[in-house]
Amino acid sequence: MTRPTENTAANRILVGDCIQLMSQMPAGSVDMVFADPPYNLQLSGELLRPNHSRVDGVDEEWDRFSDLPTYDRFTRDWLGAARHALKDDGTLWVIGSYHNIFRVGSILQDLGFWILNDIVWRKSNPMPNFKGRRFTNAHETLIWVAKSREAKYYFAYEAMKNLNEELQMRSDWTLPLCTGAERLRGEDGQKAHPTQKPEALLYRVLLAATRPDDLVLDPFFGTGTTGAVAKQLRRRWIGIEREHEYARLANARIAAVEELAEPELVDVPARRTQPRVPFGHLVERGLLKPGTNLFDQRRRVIAKVRADGTLVAQNHLGQHSGSIHKVGAAVQGLPACNGWTYWHFQEGKSLAPIDVLRQKVIAEMH
Amino acid sequence: MTRPTENTAANRILVGDCIQLMSQMPAGSVDMVFADPPYNLQLSGELLRPNHSRVDGVDEEWDRFSDLPTYDRFTRDWLGAARHALKDDGTLWVIGSYHNIFRVGSILQDLGFWILNDIVWRKSNPMPNFKGRRFTNAHETLIWVAKSREAKYYFAYEAMKNLNEELQMRSDWTLPLCTGAERLRGEDGQKAHPTQKPEALLYRVLLAATRPDDLVLDPFFGTGTTGAVAKQLRRRWIGIEREHEYARLANARIAAVEELAEPELVDVPARRTQPRVPFGHLVERGLLKPGTNLFDQRRRVIAKVRADGTLVAQNHLGQHSGSIHKVGAAVQGLPACNGWTYWHFQEGKSLAPIDVLRQKVIAEMH
């Protein structure tokens, strides 16, 4: 399924100031924003390892802000511009550390964003604390927000559960740092960018909060991890980056990425989006004849199917009739019930839930 | 080593407003503050579990604030009063969730506190997300601060390392919720306080940032977990609590605590939680790309990897999709199957079980 390309200029890097460039984008044109802004690390002096080698910390000009109000103003400005570009039902992710994430989180709330989760990226291989004066700083924090409390955001619940072997995905993710072959290096062998994020992190973010062909915007593109993973997963992307050199590296990197040849492999199934099949259709189609008996799993309750797709049942609580859900709830004395899984029909000698008939109908619809 | 008792009234609960009472305390009289303030959860309506039972959410008067500015003002006021009571070389801890922790962190920085770490309490048994609309909210955040950038705070580096099997203690702590016998209950069997923290959490906090006989202040004392653990570890404590009933329960609880005869014997090894690696993580990490073919040992069955870590396969029994285990079972017509050993990937000219990839990931996690 392709989405309208309100934004013509997808799959490219804009070089320039992200506040200005996002403000110029059409309002509400982007499905998701992923942002890895400067952390304002406030490192003082240099840090030496026990063997006296120097730790190559972040000391770039783009990470220096004169004070907290300056950082706050910058944060309000770029988040406001991102809000402009974001669709009303889109979501936004920001990653940060304790140096900046509390400023970011507060400002997100002040701007009207609605927090869905804070996510902890638990690093399996963090840098140790060389001085032994604090706990090893072994995680970073992502904040995931919708544009408002009422927004109908997208969340690939089933895909996340599948990724996690049938257990709900939690708010803490254990992933290694970006090292080895994945880490982009310059011709001198030095790392090309000091804060390159692992592709596995973006993989999970994009799979969780976008559909294929969705448009993803990254205003602090750096060496283009977001674009590389978006291309692989067949999402459209726009990157904004201030420095030509990073943009050049990112373009080369993304050009080398192969997108998945078979689109159906990235279109992960979701129960929620299946077409609705009323129970009556099964009766119309003759999959269940009027007069058929339905049972609960233990055959303690019997209901009869009527021609219009309603049920009638009788037990010690009285006589009940209505939809499969209403009658299922009534015979159990519960406020609600999923009739598709509660009611069973005779199949040979055993019972099968009526949901298998619905699945059969859904399968025929493809 | 005993410290001067500048503050005579130790080891007791003050009933009243913590802002007022902390302001009246002698300036710089407290070695450490631990605070578990209201989170301002802003819950609306009721939440039902899949079995239709009601979730007993926090709905106490003390957690209701009219808006964010009101919550911010409250936070600034109590943190300011705590700062007054805290020694210049003392430290302060605050625990919270995404609802409030960003407000707290920002205000801490605004007041001149210096962040030493943010700590993630990773809950081993959190409440699930019943509606499947977000990631399971499986952690809370603690912020640990000194009074200023220059302060000479105390950190028990060696004790923390010993607690963690000779490895540096990281900024993420895996601990269970407070349940079972530890949870205080009223005569009706209901929980006495909706947000009682586990003693193990306070144990680690107090061991990390205080010495024996240090004075610990908890301005939101509740049922007195901080006091109970402080007494056990031979720290002095002051609790402030607004509600008489909580104070009464806390007093009875702490009276029953025995302090350790030999504090140096409190070395409890941290349980290293054994890593579980879902198949989907191999896909995220790029060890197996979506679209890759997997085979049984004799290459008679082929399955394809999807982006969410599920497989699709087809044979004479039909088309199957789902987890590596489910599909492995289905293609063999068996009730169960260990997908890790059944499925193989192409490695050079031969096949290797996908379990070797899992072992690689597990090895990285140590």
Added chain:
DNA sequence: CGAGTTGCTGAATCCTGAG
């Protein structure tokens, strides 16, 4: 007595499309 089953609960910002 042990093994297996059922039930309860925890700081929760928890549905959605049709009419």
Added chain:
DNA sequence: ACTCAGGATTCAGCAACTC
């Protein structure tokens, strides 16, 4: 904007109970 109804949705730990 609203209502109404279909029907989707849970993990770990502990305690109590059954067989």
